[in-house]
Amino acid sequence: MADPDTTSAFVAWFKDHNGALDASSMQLSDIPGHGKGALAVRDIPDGHTLFEIPRDLTLSTRTSSLPERFGRTAWKNYGLDKGWVGLILCMIWEESLGNTSKWSGYLNILPSTFITPMFWTDDDLNELKGTAVVDKIGREDAERDYNEKLIPAIQSRPDLFPPSTHSTCFSVERYHVMGSRILSRSFHVEPWTNEDLEEDHDHGEEDGSDDQENLEANVSQSSAMDVDEPSENAEPPQEQTQKMDEDGEDEEDIDNPADIAMVPMADMLNARFESENAKLFYEENILRMVTTKPIKRGEQIWNTYGDPPNSYLLRRYGHVDVVPLRPPLKGEGNPADVVEIRADLVVAAASHRSKGDMQERVDWWLELADDDTFVVETDCEVPKELISLIHLLLLSRADWQKLQAKEKLPKAKLTSDIIPIAIEVFRKRLEEYSTSLKEDERLLEDPALSLNKRNAVIVRLGEKRILKCTLERLQSLKTTVGRGNTNKRKDMQPSEKSGQGKKARR
Numbered sequence: 001m002a003d004p005d006t007t008s009a010f011v012a013w014f015k016d017h018n019g020a021l022d023a024s025s026m027q028l029s030d031i032p033g034h035g036k037g038a039l040a041v042r043d044i045p046d047g048h049t050l051f052e053i054p055r056d057l058t059l060s061t062r063t064s065s066l067p068e069r070f071g072r073t074a075w076k077n078y079g080l081d082k083g084w085v086g087l088i089l090c091m092i093w094e095e096s097l098g099n100t101s102k103w104s105g106y107l108n109i110l111p112s113t114f115i116t117p118m119f120w121t122d123d124d125l126n127e128l129k130g131t132a133v134v135d136k137i138g139r140e141d142a143e144r145d146y147n148e149k150l151i152p153a154i155q156s157r158p159d160l161f162p163p164s165t166h167s168t169c170f171s172v173e174r175y176h177v178m179g180s181r182i183l184s185r186s187f188h189v190e191p192w193t194n195e196d197l198e199e200d201h202d203h204g205e206e207d208g209s210d211d212q213e214n215l216e217a218n219v220s221q222s223s224a225m226d227v228d229e230p231s232e233n234a235e236p237p238q239e240q241t242q243k244m245d246e247d248g249e250d251e252e253d254i255d256n257p258a259d260i261a262m263v264p265m266a267d268m269l270n271a272r273f274e275s276e277n278a279k280l281f282y283e284e285n286i287l288r289m290v291t292t293k294p295i296k297r298g299e300q301i302w303n304t305y306g307d308p309p310n311s312y313l314l315r316r317y318g319h320v321d322v323v324p325l326r327p328p329l330k331g332e333g334n335p336a337d338v339v340e341i342r343a344d345l346v347v348a349a350a351s352h353r354s355k356g357d358m359q360e361r362v363d364w365w366l367e368l369a370d371d372d373t374f375v376v377e378t379d380c381e382v383p384k385e386l387i388s389l390i391h392l393l394l395l396s397r398a399d400w401q402k403l404q405a406k407e408k409l410p411k412a413k414l415t416s417d418i419i420p421i422a423i424e425v426f427r428k429r430l431e432e433y434s435t436s437l438k439e440d441e442r443l444l445e446d447p448a449l450s451l452n453k454r455n456a457v458i459v460r461l462g463e464k465r466i467l468k469c470t471l472e473r474l475q476s477l478k479t480t481v482g483r484g485n486t487n488k489r490k491d492m493q494p495s496e497k498s499g500q501g502k503k504a505r506r
């Protein structure tokens with residue numbers, strides 16, 4: 001895919017702009033099935049610096065000159081300070097400048113085609129039916145920002161965005177390309193000093209807005225960051241996270257979109273479940289990629305994307321992880337997979353035992369539990385909140401009234417009246433996919449299966465394996481409970497983990 005000329009032009013640009021690369025340790029290469037990536041060209045010890053990126057070489061709304069030229073007040077008035085649209089506009093504008101942009105040598109190496117579901121045909125998207133990907137692709141939301149913010153902004157300043165370039169450089173297609181580049185490559189880079197933060201704050205005041213809350217949140221976030229490595233510098237280096245947050249709508253949840261940055265060179269590293277052997281740290285003036293394990297010559301240098309489930313990997317990055325699974329699951333897949341179960345499925349399964357005031361109980365639940373989706377992980381444990389909701393729906397009217405008075409959710413215990421309903425929930429959830437688990441396993445044996453379809457099958461198969469495993473455990477528990485012997489099956493007690501309010505990736 002990458003031609004060596006593009007790669008060497010990028011490396012030359014990086015060095016020309018004060019990036020430091022230890023080429024005796026690492027080189028960029030084409031890696032089959034991974035696009036480009038970094039390989040160790042010698043044995044590298046733990047704690048070794050592979051490259052350093054000057055902060056001003058990162059590309060964000062802080063470093064591009066566009067927000068300043070556009071005017072900070074106007075930037076806010078057009079809504080460019082919220083979400084990703086401001087950074088997307090900076091990237092498109094920098095690209096429209098061609099070779100005169102400081103980042104042209106970087107933008108030239110970034111991909112313009114993506115294999116994420118955002119760009120799939122309806123036929124391929126159908127393969128994702130039932131999975132956690134379907135509702136989260138967000139193409140319509142992105143296009144709303146394009147039409148309601150970006151277009152009015154560029155039309156307001158023909159001096160910065162000549163009308164002749166609108167249909168080419170500023171097209172909705174380029175907008176999606178830049179959005180996908182951010183989705184799959186951006187980092188969360190906070191300012192180093194309070195002065196930098198104050199600078200952000202000053203801009204807010206200049207615009208007559210009050211950013212004090214955000215400012216404080218950022219200060220505390222900064223000081224709370226993990227410090228992984230001892231540093232020779234006055235201040236310790238701090239760990240960077242590629243991808244701001246694990247939640248699906250992360251991009252919108254970020255306190256300060258100015259913290260989202262494209263980081264040349266650091267974004268050339270691939271990632272695989274629990275394979276991380278290098279990590280990005282930040283210091284006052286540079287970001288530094290440091291090895292976190294010894295790496296053998298010829299091995300790939302892996303960053304981490306936070307080891308998310310395959311549904312998330314496919315949606316954001318366009319690939320899936322397939323590694324050995326852990327008990328109780330067998331075979332290969334992603335040990336970080338999850339399956340989401342909507343609360344309405346639980347309500348439907350419990351409806352035949354309805355107490356008449358079901359809706360009232362559901363509303364009360366939503367208020368108190370603050371989540372309408374349960375997440376089952378590869379340990380195949382029934383989420384505590386799911387059990388608790390079934391309990392709530394089955395309570396006698398008198399017990400329900402007592403509970404309301406106490407404002408406490410019912411205990412999460414898998415009793416003989418709960419188990420059959422939980423079984424029905426898992427069965428119904430499995431029916432939401434259009435194929436069976438066995439059919440999916442057969443499909444994966446077909447070498448002619450397209451990459452998109454293969455990835456979709458891997459995502460849904462991972463979810464189905466969790467559902468089947470949990471279902472089997474519930475069925476076996478039903479038999480045990482039926483025999484009046486619950487003590488032997490302690491393993492089916494709900495996990496504490498899920499009781500701690502693990503949120504669905506929505």
Ligand SMILES: C[S@@+](CC[C@H](N)C(=O)[O-])C[C@H]1O[C@@H](n2cnc3c(N)ncnc32)[C@H](O)[C@@H]1O
Pocket residue numbers: 033034035036037111184185267268269270271272316317318319320
């Ligand atoms: C941060 S970039 C890494 C550099 C990228 N490979 C390139 O060619 O520019 C992230 C992208 O790399 C690819 N990638 C990363 N890890 C991968 C993996 N384990 N398997 C396949 N592709 C991977 C995906 O296309 C993902 O969107």
